[in-house]
Amino acid sequence: MPRQSDAIKTAIKNAVDIVGLVGEYLPLHRAGSRHKALCPFHDDHNPSLEVNPERQTFKCWVCGAGGDVLEFVQKIERIEFPEALRMLAERAGIVLESGPATGAGSGPEGPSKSELTAALAWAEGAFEEALGRHEPARAYVEGRGLTAATAQRFRLGYAPDDPAWLFEAARRRGVSRDLLEKSGLAIRPEDAPGKAHARFRGRLIFPIHDERGRPVGFGGRILPEAERAASSRGFRVAKYVNSPETAIFQKRRILYAADLAKSACREAGWVAVMEGYTDVMAAHQVGLANVVATLGTAFGDDHVPMLRRLADRAVLVYDGDEAGQSAAERALEIFLGHELDVRVLSLPSGLDPCDFLLSEGADAFRKLAADALDPLAFVLNRARSRFDLDSIEGARRGAEWVLGILCRVPSRPGSVQDLALNKALDSLAHALRLPIGPLARRLRELRGAARRKAPAGASAAGAGPAPTEASAAEQAAAAIPAAADILRAMDPVERELVSIVVAQPEVVARLVARVPLAAIRDDAARAILDAAYDLYGQGAAATFDAIMENLDDPRPRSVVAHLSDLQDGLDRPELQPLDAVQFPPGTWGERLEPVLGRLAERERLTRLADLRQALEETDRTAEPDAYRALQLEYRRLLTQRAGTSDKKTRPDPTFRA
Incomplete structure (x- = not known):
């Protein structure tokens, strides 16, 4: 792009108009002659972004972000100045000064974001036209209970099962193959780099738009007829295929249908978050328009500001089965760290949101949403269902699990979150029939441990000006130790566990019920195991690529990548494992059993130390029943071997009861 005057x-x-521009991205509230909004450039809790229509500027008084319309677009769209200038010129109808002609994508930096968006907009129209000509695809949509009007509203399309269709249509429109590849519409296989293939074939197409309604990617669902045809040729095809990450599409920063739901969310004051395209479409069809969905990813920190821009309250919708409830648990661990009013709605078992909405209607859903649980109440309910709180061991495990989640809640004395946290502690103490003091002390210990593990210099969200993206990236890169050093610093048991998980995805099913995340001490190991559990809950295999996709922290990502580089060694269990002294060579099953045994023994010893402390803090005369129960549990664990059932125990000669 030539330099503009x-x-x-x-x-x-x-x-x-800067007010109109910012208002397309953020809900603005008038404050005198100016407008305010939650700042999207840091974790804002009170509206600190101010828009001045007289000066045509914006300014955040917390993180320091500010400037004119060009600088706002650069920051919010994460683009460079020339691209921001081009976008705003198109918006204003101003023709930019031209320079030497170049073909699309021929520059050293490749196609611009505007060119990518234009290519996707063309493809969206082409897919939509193809759907109108393909009766089986329309019949499939109708079979899901979706009307033609709904299909039109969401711009549904169809990608013909013809290898030449996309390229012929693109040639007639003047869209280059390079642009098709850069926009994610075509793929060039590594084993045949000279030939490009259409990414979507024989699939129902779900266009994905950003908050301004611009196409940024697609999701494709294989149709039964195409699936049968592929199977007859000996191929297995994925049910869903999505656009890859591109310059304009990062699925962790997109909520499906946010452009269509924006107005309804602001009017209703809440947004429902579902997991599937058709769930959202069914909701809009029955008149519930304040509904969006994640794009097949677990919730992350990037989703929080997007939801906050839509509404003050988010209702997370999950199936009532165990997989749905486990997914809700993992989502809440993200949301509890932010000041966003979040509720959890569990649908009746056996019904997904699409089926429920089409059969019961919008009013029935709104009634369920009104009764949705706040996160802390949901966590307590899950503890009651997961653990036998009437037994000492069950109560201990339940308390540790709940406190491990509660310690993520930011401590801000006097805040609504702090009041809710105190209420949750009180409810937990009541459920366990314990005084609240020991629980509060344990919570403080967990928070202290989390602070000690935090990177040096880390501060609470919103505590000060946010660093620039470049400086943050540089600092983060400099702070990441080598993967080999991270592995070397791990507890040998956890190092071996991570190696096995990454190499053998099928072992995750055995670990979910036996190894709680709270039992893993190393942050990187716990993050990798959490990602594997997340995939298991979604019914997906915890492969290298899938685990990497579910990890945001660069430390565990580097560990998984390093283990990937060691693939030959991981695939040959007869080789020496990472810690040959601690774990002798053997099959994966042979290596896993001692890991599980050592983790169980470590948990037993930790529990013994906790019981010893509890006995010392319990008045034997004032609370004889509680003291006796603790004493019996201590003696039982004292002689119990890891992985064994309860046996007759004998007292510890070094402990005076």
Whole structure:
């Protein structure tokens, strides 16, 4: 793009109303002659972004972000100045000064975001036209209970099962193959780099738009007829195929249908978050328009500001089965760290959101949403269902599990979160029939341990100006130790466990019920195991690529990548494992059993120390029943071997009861 004159830049700035521009991204509230919003550039809890229509500027008084319309677009879209100038020029109807002609994507930096968006907009129209000509695809949509009007509203399309269709249509429109590849519409296999293939074939197409309604990617669902045809040729095909990560599409930063739900969310004051395309479409069809979905990813920190821009309250919708409830647990661990009013709605068992909405309607769903549980109440309910709180061991495990989640809640004295946390502690103490003091002390210990493990210099969200993206990335890169050093620093038991999990995805099914995340001490190991459990809950295999996709922290990502590089060794269990002294060579099953045994023994010893402390803190005269129960549990665990059932115990000669 040639350098533009100052006159052109000034004309663009004067032509674009900054209030209208910012209002397309954020809900604005008038404050006198100015407007305010939650700042999208840091974890904002009180509206600190101010828009001044007279000066045509924006300013955040917390993180320091500010500038004119061009700088706002650069920051919010994460693009460079030339691209921001081009976007705003198109918006204002101003023709930029031209330079030497170049073909799309021929520059050293490849196609611009505007060119990628234009290519996807063309493809969206082509897919939509193809759906109108393909009766089986329309019949499939109708069979899911979705009307033609709903299909049109969501711009549903169809990708013909013809290898040449996309390229012929693109050639007629003047869209280059390079642009098809860069936009994710085509793929060039590594084993045949000279030939490109259409990414979507024989699939129902779900266009994915950003918050401004621009196409940024697609999701494709294989149709039964195409699946049968592939099977007859000896191929297995994925049920869903999604656009890859591109310059304009990062699925962790997109909520499906946010552009269509924006107005309804602000009007209703809450947004429902589901997991599937058809769930959202069914909701809109029955008149519940304040509904969005994640794009097949677990919840992450990036989703929180997006939801906060839509509404003040988010209702997470999950199936009532065990997999759905486990997914809700993992989501809440993210949301509890932020000041967003979150509720959990569990649908009746056996019904997914699409079926429920089409059969029961919007009012029935709204009634369930009104009764949705707050996160802490949900966690307590899950503890009651997961653990036998009437037994000493069950109560201990349940308390540790709940406190491990509660310690993620930011401590802000006097805040609504702090009041809710105190209420949750009180409810937990009541459920366990224990005084609240020991639980509060244990919570403080867990928080202290978390702070000690936090990177040096880390501060609470919103505590000060946010660093620039470049400086943050540089600091983060400099702070990450080598993967080999991270592995070397791990507890040998946890190091071996991570090696096995990454190499053998099928072992995750055995670990879910036997190894709680709270039992893993190393942050990187716990994050990898959490990602594997997350995939298991979604019914997916915990492969290298899948685990990497579910990890945001660069430390565990580097560990998984390093283990991937050691693939030959991992695939040959007869080789020496990472810690040959601690774990002798053997099959994966032979290596897993001692890991599980050592983890169980470590848990037993930790529990003994906790019981010893509890006995010392319990008044034997004032609380004889509680003291006796603790004493019996201590003696039982004292002689119990890891992995064995309860046996007759004998007292510890070094402990005076």
